[in-house]
Amino acid sequence: MLNDENIMLWIVIGIAAVFILFALYLYFKERENTKRFNRYGHSIEELNKEVYRLQKKLKDYENHLEKFQQSLKQQIYQETRLEMKNVLDSNLFAQISPLKSTLQTLQEEWRDYQEKIDNKTIILEERIKEFAYTPSNPTNIDEGRIISMYKDGWSVDSIAKELRVGKGEVEFTLKFANLD
Known part of the structure; x- marks a missing residue:
């Protein structure tokens, strides 16, 4: 029986050793998995922070782009308006120049006509005075x-x-x- 007891003892020791080894294996495996999960968690947290930073940058870029578009639209509007004003001014000047010269010519002719009328009026007044003079x-x-x-x-x-x-x-x- 000693042998049976020995064998049984050895089997129990073997099973206990296997159980202890298995428990140690599970402990180390669990510890390794915990470290891995912590690393994954830390990596995910870092990735979330990076995503947040990138989203913030993207929002800033979108705001900057929107402001730039507004500025560009305003600048294009101003330039177009200025260009249209210049074109209108040049067209208007081209159309008004002949009218202005014609108007100046008419004014000169009117002055000449007025002077002639004034001279004739003076001459007529003098003639009337000569005829109407009574001593x-x-x-x-x-x-x-x-x-x-x-x-x-x-x-x-x-x-x-x-x-x-x-x-x-x-x-x-x-x-x-x-x-x-």
Whole structure:
């Protein structure tokens, strides 16, 4: 029985050794798996941080791109507007230049015509004065009218012209009336 007991003891020791070895194997395997999972977890965490940073950069780039597009649109709009203004100005200038020169020519012709009319008017007035001149007669002088016109503020020249009498006659009449 010693042999049976020995064999049994050896079997139990063997099973215990296998069980201990198996437990050690599982312990080390579990420890290795835990380390691996920790590394994976750390890597995943780092990847998540990197994804977050990249998303943030992407958002910044999108905002920058949007601002750039807005700026570019504004610049294109300004340049197009300026270009259209220049084209319109040049076209307008090209169309107005002949009108301006025509207008200047018409103004010059109008001035010449006005001068001719003024000259003819002066000549006609002089001719009318020549024809309408009547020598003054001392009996035709309206002394009362001369005095009242002078009191109303008329000058000697104006009175003489209005009444068609000589300036000397008006002055003479005013001296007699003691107004001069």
